[in-house]
Amino acid sequence: MDEPVLLTGAAGRVGQAILDGIGDDYDWRLFDREPPTGDTDHEVVVGDVTDEDAVREAVAGAGAVIHLAGDPRPEAPWESVLRNNIDGAQTILDVAVEEDVEKFVFASSNHAVGHYEPERKPDLYREHDDFHLDGTELPRPGNLYGVSKAAGETLGRYYHDEHDLSFVAVRIGNLTVGHPPIDYERGQAMWLSQHDCAHLFDCCLSADYGYEIVFGISDNDRKYYSLERAREVLGYDPQDNSAEWDGDEKVV
Numbered sequence: 553m554d555e556p557v558l559l560t561g562a563a564g565r566v567g568q569a570i571l572d573g574i575g576d577d578y579d580w581r582l583f584d585r586e587p588p589t590g591d592t593d594h595e596v597v598v599g600d601v602t603d604e605d606a607v608r609e610a611v612a613g614a615g616a617v618i619h620l621a622g623d624p625r626p627e628a629p630w631e632s633v634l635r636n637n638i639d640g641a642q643t644i645l646d647v648a649v650e651e652d653v654e655k656f657v658f659a660s661s662n663h664a665v666g667h668y669e670p671e672r673k674p675d676l677y678r679e680h681d682d683f684h685l686d687g688t689e690l691p692r693p694g695n696l697y698g699v700s701k702a703a704g705e706t707l708g709r710y711y712h713d714e715h716d717l718s719f720v721a722v723r724i725g726n727l728t729v730g731h732p733p734i735d736y737e738r739g740q741a742m743w744l745s746q747h748d749c750a751h752l753f754d755c756c757l758s759a760d761y762g763y764e765i766v767f768g769i770s771d772n773d774r775k776y777y778s779l780e781r782a783r784e785v786l787g788y789d790p791q792d793n794s795a796e797w798d799g800d801e802k803v804v
């Protein structure tokens with residue numbers, strides 16, 4: 553991609569994982585309401601994703617947007633997800649279309665489908681269980697944060713259908729850097745390693761697609777999210793698996 557890639561929420565955990573992995577591979581423009589704490593060689597715009605003027609400055613000339621900025625807390629209150637996640641997503645999608653952005657990558661979440669779990673857990677989190685979600689199922693959010701992520705996916709559907717924007721929602725599992733979550737079966741089922749995270753978002757920038765929903769997890773034996781669509785459409789080829797770890801030690 554010749555044009556800059558706008559990375560919103562760049563100062564956060566997922567943003568850092570992406571920059572650590574593929575920071576040298578694109579011409580990045582970073583956007584966050586928090587100024588970067590360390591030195592960066594990348595262009596930086598500080599602003600709020602609900603501020604249309606700041607968003608326009610950030611989006612102008614970008615070929616693609618990875619939109620991470622938002623409230624990531626599963627327990628976040630409605631006021632916060634309404635503003636930061638739903639209004640923020642609509643603001644930047646609208647500007648992205650006006651500014652002729654080609655691809656829009658949206659950080660959705662496992663919590664958009666969290667209510668498939670209560671009656672199936674804990675078996676669902678174990679290798680022997682064969683229940684899988686594949687991204688074609690209806691959202692069943694497990695909390696208001698999940699509702700905001702389902703709303704972001706639906707906003708993307710609208711901007712794709714109405715304005716032909718290429719849109720992919722990545723339902724990120726549990727990004728944990730260094731090793732999978734310890735003593736947490738749900739987290740091990742949906743672990744996304746730092747390496748696989750950067751690779752997946754790289755795929756989202758390189759592949760051609762119309763509207764997609766994929767799951768953003770590593771190739772964990774315990775997984776109950778299918779990786780087929782991410783493999784087929786994006787060329788995602790995850791290298792990590794929480795089963796290869798015993799606590800914080802890699803044993804395979």
Ligand SMILES: NC(=O)C1=CN([C@@H]2O[C@H](COP(=O)(O)OP(=O)(O)OC[C@H]3O[C@@H](n4cnc5c(N)ncnc54)[C@H](O)[C@@H]3O)[C@@H](O)[C@H]2O)C=CC1
Nearest residue numbers: 561563564565566585600601621622624659661724726727
């Ligand atoms: N970390 C994870 O395992 C998962 C993350 N996600 C999603 O990925 C995205 C990034 O998550 P993390 O990096 O973990 O969160 P984080 O809290 O570490 O980073 C979010 C960044 O967005 C910025 N931000 C928040 N609201 C903003 C606003 N209104 N305007 C401008 N900047 C704003 C914050 O300053 C922060 O730097 C979020 O949308 C989250 O919902 C989804 C599933 C799992």
Ligand SMILES: O=C1O[C@H](COP(=O)(O)O)[C@@H](O)[C@H](O)[C@H]1O
Nearest residue numbers: 624625626661662663725726738
């Ligand atoms: O969407 C998110 O999901 C992960 C995993 O959820 P959890 O409830 O099993 O911890 C969470 O860690 C992350 O903060 C959140 O943004």
